[in-house]
Amino acid sequence: MTKLKSQFHSDSTRGKVVRNVFWAVVGKVVTLLSTLFVGILVARYLGPEQYGLMNYIISIVGLFTVFSTFGTTDIIIRELSKKNVPKEVILGTSFLMRIALAVIMIIGICMYLYFSNESAETSILILIYALTSIFSCFDVIRHYFTSIIQNEYVVKSEIMRTMLGAGIKIILLLLEAPLWTFIAALTFDFALLAFGYIFAYRKKVANISDWKFNKTFATLLLKTSFPLLLSSAAVVVYQRIDQVMISKMIDNTSLGYFSTAFSFISIGMFVPTIVIQTVSPILVKYRKEDLHRYEVESQKIINIVTWGTIVLSSLTSIFSYYIIRYTYGVEYLAAVPVMQILAFKAVGLALSMIGGQLIIIENIHQIAFVRNIIACFVCIVCNYILIPRWGIIGSAWATIITVMFTGGIANVFIPRYHHILKKQCIALFLGWRDLFRIKQIIKR
Numbered sequence: 001m002t003k004l005k006s007q008f009h010s011d012s013t014r015g016k017v018v019r020n021v022f023w024a025v026v027g028k029v030v031t032l033l034s035t036l037f038v039g040i041l042v043a044r045y046l047g048p049e050q051y052g053l054m055n056y057i058i059s060i061v062g063l064f065t066v067f068s069t070f071g072t073t074d075i076i077i078r079e080l081s082k083k084n085v086p087k088e089v090i091l092g093t094s095f096l097m098r099i100a101l102a103v104i105m106i107i108g109i110c111m112y113l114y115f116s117n118e119s120a121e122t123s124i125l126i127l128i129y130a131l132t133s134i135f136s137c138f139d140v141i142r143h144y145f146t147s148i149i150q151n152e153y154v155v156k157s158e159i160m161r162t163m164l165g166a167g168i169k170i171i172l173l174l175l176e177a178p179l180w181t182f183i184a185a186l187t188f189d190f191a192l193l194a195f196g197y198i199f200a201y202r203k204k205v206a207n208i209s210d211w212k213f214n215k216t217f218a219t220l221l222l223k224t225s226f227p228l229l230l231s232s233a234a235v236v237v238y239q240r241i242d243q244v245m246i247s248k249m250i251d252n253t254s255l256g257y258f259s260t261a262f263s264f265i266s267i268g269m270f271v272p273t274i275v276i277q278t279v280s281p282i283l284v285k286y287r288k289e290d291l292h293r294y295e296v297e298s299q300k301i302i303n304i305v306t307w308g309t310i311v312l313s314s315l316t317s318i319f320s321y322y323i324i325r326y327t328y329g330v331e332y333l334a335a336v337p338v339m340q341i342l343a344f345k346a347v348g349l350a351l352s353m354i355g356g357q358l359i360i361i362e363n364i365h366q367i368a369f370v371r372n373i374i375a376c377f378v379c380i381v382c383n384y385i386l387i388p389r390w391g392i393i394g395s396a397w398a399t400i401i402t403v404m405f406t407g408g409i410a411n412v413f414i415p416r417y418h419h420i421l422k423k424q425c426i427a428l429f430l431g432w433r434d435l436f437r438i439k440q441i442i443k444r
Helices: 002-009 013-069 073-082 087-115 120-130 132-147 152-174 179-204 215-249 252-263 270-289 291-318 320-325 330-342 345-361 365-407 409-413 415-430 438-443
Strands: none
Touching: 013 087, 013 120, 013 132, 013 152, 013 179, 013 215, 013 252, 013 270, 013 330, 073 087, 073 132, 073 215, 073 270, 073 345, 087 120, 087 132, 087 215, 120 132, 120 179, 132 152, 132 179, 132 270, 152 179, 215 252, 215 365, 252 320, 252 330, 252 365, 270 291, 270 345, 291 320, 291 330, 291 345, 291 415, 320 330, 330 365, 345 365, 345 415, 365 409, 365 415, 409 415
């Protein structure tokens, strides 16, 4: 314990990693528990049909959101970690690009609503939630703190946002407010987070007025990110399109059940998300300074991420009945068989996330979009075939097929990614050993 405390307060790279992991875990736990708790209360209050409509709105906007980020997230973190370009230029250029793309995205949503047959009420709710893309532009500040392994400052802002946002939603529940107020509250959450990021940056770094736009860097960012845009777009489509198809092919009530089961998947993604976000800058450094160490450490990370997710997914599947019964209530028991299947989506996503991160670090992402585009078509086809036959259970199986394809199987068809596939196979069959050696790995 004493050694861990000394590492926590150390200014060494290991000390920074320990502190970063600690704050990342704290922030993620608070956000997960708060979101889950409030989400359960909102779902019980709204009922399956309106809860399904709310998730349909989120999914529709989510399909467009990828174009507002243009696949730049991981590229920005990589460039900030390299420190070859001043941070003011990277942040300023990225922010202005995101703003412009967010405006284009909202215009695209307006065009979709004009030509679609959505009701006036649903259209208004979609436009309200679409404003989140503007506030999300300030995520570039989070990318900066991630790149310097100092998550503490942004996590504190996120915790405050989470608690305040939860309080607002609980007040709406007590007032028996209509659905549109909850959509507005979700949008306000993003505004709170943006202000928190700005405050953290001004307090610890400088004023955002120091940010500069650089046309040359913007061109480089667009050129580098374009393959990732196609990849990210495909990922968002196959993660969201199933919910849209369920709403269109069945009804919002079924989507309510599906979304309920889906809400617990974030717990299974807890391990890979935290680990990948934390170690990414370290792996960039290792690959630059010591290629052998990079290969060894990246394999250990894949092992731990994969098997940590498998354990959590298995527990979620086994206890799915009790989870639904004693949280969402008997009204949502139809979600149990869906959760038993969807729990293992986290495993495929973990393989995809860590594999994708290594692809970016190794700068071989130019054709990464191929596997995700194929997976996108696999998802749509599987849902189109399975939903009419087995309803939301069929959609759950379509989800598993899709994430396992994009997580690893697709790498078989791309020679440049065969070494990534090899690492993933080693992780699946032999990686469990590192799960029992986490303590020794941390010490090293």
